[in-house]
Amino acid sequence: xxxxxxxxxxxxxxxxxxxxxxxxxxxxxxxxxxxxxxxxxxxxxxxxxxxxxxxxxxxxxxxxxxxxxxxxxxxxxxxxxxxxxxxxxxxxxxxxxxxxxxxxxxxxx
Amino acid sequence: xxxxxxxxxxxxxxxxxxxxxxxxxxxxxxxxxxxxxxxxxxxxxxxxxxxxxxxxxxxxxxxxxxxxxxxxxxxxxxxxxxxxxxxxxxxxxxxxxxxxxxxxxxxxxxxxxxxxxxxxxxxxxxxxxxxxxxxxxxxxxxxxxxxxxxxxxxxxxxxxxxxxx
Numbered sequence: 001x002x003x004x005x006x007x008x009x010x011x012x013x014x015x016x017x018x019x020x021x022x023x024x025x026x027x028x029x030x031x032x033x034x035x036x037x038x039x040x041x042x043x044x045x046x047x048x049x050x051x052x053x054x055x056x057x058x059x060x061x062x063x064x065x066x067x068x069x070x071x072x073x074x075x076x077x078x079x080x081x082x083x084x085x086x087x088x089x090x091x092x093x094x095x096x097x098x099x100x101x102x103x104x105x106x107x108x109x
Numbered sequence: 110x111x112x113x114x115x116x117x118x119x120x121x122x123x124x125x126x127x128x129x130x131x132x133x134x135x136x137x138x139x140x141x142x143x144x145x146x147x148x149x150x151x152x153x154x155x156x157x158x159x160x161x162x163x164x165x166x167x168x169x170x171x172x173x174x175x176x177x178x179x180x181x182x183x184x185x186x187x188x189x190x191x192x193x194x195x196x197x198x199x200x201x202x203x204x205x206x207x208x209x210x211x212x213x214x215x216x217x218x219x220x221x222x223x224x225x226x227x228x229x230x231x232x233x234x235x236x237x238x239x240x241x242x243x244x245x246x247x248x249x250x251x252x253x254x255x256x257x258x259x260x261x262x263x264x265x266x267x268x269x270x271x272x273x274x
Binding site for chain 2: 010011012013014015017019021022023024025026027028029030032033034036038039041042043045046049052053056057059060061062063064065066069070071072073075076077078079080081082083084086087088089090091093094098099104
């Protein structure tokens with residue numbers, strides 16, 4: 001336990017911000033360059049997770065437990081989002097026989 | 110201290126593998142590894158409750174759901190139509206732009222205070238439970254309604270409709 005706490009001492013807060021920005025940007029790139037809807041949702045999960053980690057880091061930095069409670073709520077939200085999103089994907093696949101994002105442009109007028 | 114940089118490198122590497130792998134199943138598995146490295150990050154921050162919840166909810170539940178849908182739709186082949194190279198290049202450029210914007214707006218390159226755990230106990234289950242059930246009791250109850258709504262919505266959406274459409 002003490003060694004774990006010793007290990008984290010000294011990482012500057014900016015490195016956490018930079019790392020989480022990097023993961024967030026990777027998520028954005030994933031949304032932009034892939035066409036499989038499931039992988040796009042996975043990229044969204046990546047973005048949510050980077051924000052979670054940054055909230056936890058700020059919470060530890062400030063010594064305030066509210067940040068970690070927020071992370072808990074975001075996890076509950078992500079679970080709900082994934083359940084509904086995957087149900088929508090299954091329905092779309094049943095109708096169009098594809099998970100290509102370009103098959104979903106029928107709503108345009 | 111160096112543990113953080115090593116795990117951060119692993120996270121970035123596997124996140125990149127997640128979005129650049131052609132096979133969707135491999136992509137999901139790389140995402141599982143990415144989430145595992147996030148769990149290690151939580152442990153390093155001494156956020157034990159979040160580490161356990163991340164491990165169970167993300168790696169256990171959400172990733173199994175993804176993998177289940179992939180297998181159910183029989184998509185474990187490299188059948189994804191790829192975007193053109195120009196679109197990919199523009200996507201990467203746009204992602205780099207958002208990275209530079211975030212880094213610039215947070216002034217990442219300046220020196221900052223090191224993360225020192227002022228109160229090492231805030232991430233423990235008992236302490237978080239006290240905060241959650243006193244200060245955040247109403248949002249906690251509302252999130253239960255959110256989960257119920259999501260469950261009903263998922264069942265309704267995925268239900269096989271009687272041949273009327």
